[in-house]
Amino acid sequence: MTTARPRTRIQARNQETILDAALEVFSAQGFRGATLDQIAEVAGLSKPNLLYYFPSKEAIHTALLTNLLDTWLDPLREMDAAGDPVDEVLAYVRRKLQMSRDFPRESRLFANEILQGAPRMRAAIEGELAELVEDKARILRIWMDQGRIARVHPKHLIFSIWALTQHYADFDMQVRAVLRDEADDAFPAAGEFLETLFRKLLAP
Amino acid sequence: MTTARPRTRIQARNQETILDAALEVFSAQGFRGATLDQIAEVAGLSKPNLLYYFPSKEAIHTALLTNLLDTWLDPLREMDAAGDPVDEVLAYVRRKLQMSRDFPRESRLFANEILQGAPRMRAAIEGELAELVEDKARILRIWMDQGRIARVHPKHLIFSIWALTQHYADFDMQVRAVLRDEADDAFPAAGEFLETLFRKLLAP
DNA sequence: CGTTGTGTTGACCGTCCGGTCAATGGACAT
DNA sequence: ATGTCCATTGACCGGACGGTCAACACAACG
Numbered sequence A, B: 001m002t003t004a005r006p007r008t009r010i011q012a013r014n015q016e017t018i019l020d021a022a023l024e025v026f027s028a029q030g031f032r033g034a035t036l037d038q039i040a041e042v043a044g045l046s047k048p049n050l051l052y053y054f055p056s057k058e059a060i061h062t063a064l065l066t067n068l069l070d071t072w073l074d075p076l077r078e079m080d081a082a083g084d085p086v087d088e089v090l091a092y093v094r095r096k097l098q099m100s101r102d103f104p105r106e107s108r109l110f111a112n113e114i115l116q117g118a119p120r121m122r123a124a125i126e127g128e129l130a131e132l133v134e135d136k137a138r139i140l141r142i143w144m145d146q147g148r149i150a151r152v153h154p155k156h157l158i159f160s161i162w163a164l165t166q167h168y169a170d171f172d173m174q175v176r177a178v179l180r181d182e183a184d185d186a187f188p189a190a191g192e193f194l195e196t197l198f199r200k201l202l203a204p
Numbered sequence C: 001c002g003t004t005g006t007g008t009t010g011a012c013c014g015t016c017c018g019g020t021c022a023a024t025g026g027a028c029a030t
Numbered sequence D: 001a002t003g004t005c006c007a008t009t010g011a012c013c014g015g016a017c018g019g020t021c022a023a024c025a026c027a028a029c030g
Helices: A009-032 A037-043 A047-053 A057-077 A085-102 A102-115 A122-145 A154-170 A172-202 B009-033 B036-043 B046-054 B057-077 B085-102 B104-113 B122-145 B153-170 B170-202
Strands: none
Touching: A009 A037, A009 A047, A009 A057, A009 A102, A009 B009, A037 A047, A037 A085, A057 A085, A057 A102, A057 A122, A085 A102, A085 A154, A085 A172, A102 A154, A102 B104, A102 B153, A122 A154, A122 B170, A154 A172, A154 B104, A154 B153, A154 B170, A172 B122, A172 B153, A172 B170, B009 B036, B009 B046, B009 B057, B009 B104, B036 B046, B057 B085, B057 B104, B057 B122, B085 B104, B085 B153, B104 B153, B122 B153, B153 B170
16 A cells, blocks of 8 residues: 555665655645656656656655654554543643644645545545544543543544644744744744643643 | 726626636635636636636636635624623634634635745735734733733734634544544534633633 | 627647656676 | 666657637627
């Protein structure tokens, strides 16, 4: 299902270079807006050379999305039923915000895909992602039943974490425009704000 | 700056039809992903006929975005310094969520544009939008100084309202996939969740 | 009826873009 | 050097797409 793993050093290096260039271009222009020529230029390779390593534009995009989903869901996977509820949720928020700061291109690639109705990720969203959320929502519900965090709709709680953290990557341009001179402090201030918000929301 | 206003009945009707079809297609496929043929088909007109009413694909897109910004900012404009702080903010949240429900295509069009770095809206974002936020942030700060709502970063508060409400339109596909059988109840439940969240956050 | 101005469209053009291919380069083993 | 296999690319192809144009439809008015 995933792309065949590289076999030689050169293949490993070039596939890596191509995927990175493709991430750059796809995340900034969307699938349709990106062209192989742009990707090739960013990668410093010729267009036919791209197609020597990947069978099609589509295949490059799919490879990116497939690799992405796992890393994207990891922060949620780490949320541990055995830990302290508030700490666990806040730690999840922190990890997710960190990802928006460190991997904004990945966030935008994902956002682009979902915005268009996830034409190339439907199965993964309805399967893997939905099941993981189901699983974690169950944990949240238990914590709520135990009175260790406030009772709110668990899935909407998770949506709120996604929305609030990814916003800083996906709508970066708007955030910068609004913050103006504070634009560089966006993430520290966002971190404090979200910490406050979720502490208050979850306080039993 | 805006498109010349229609002069005859037929022009008014057809421009309306075209803009509606264009909204449908642009919001679902992005600017680059949309084609004039698709828009023409949705509008029930021929492609040359579109270009009789609008000089180019670009012009249709620009007309949509220009019309959009005003309606998009209206809910925030209504936030009144003279009203009760908590009520005002909550009413804004409610209006914004309502817009996500009633105008998801507009929300996605906007999201697409910002995601790509707002190539065709930069000026409006950095100008009109940023200034409006500056203005309302000042009001929020006064309310905080008066101890009528909790002290949080006012601009991040506004970001949080945008992020949380628009999420339900922009990431609709994901929301539906996660909620599964509750998918149709999304907005009522979201409304309750957001009400709780902002009440707790703002409580002084 | 002819004239004029608004609408409408089939056919076409030039460009862009994803993808192919044949030819060449280059590393390495024998 | 010779053959072999991986890597690279200039040139090209076919289809899609934004946009043009000339011709036509149709109503309003004299």
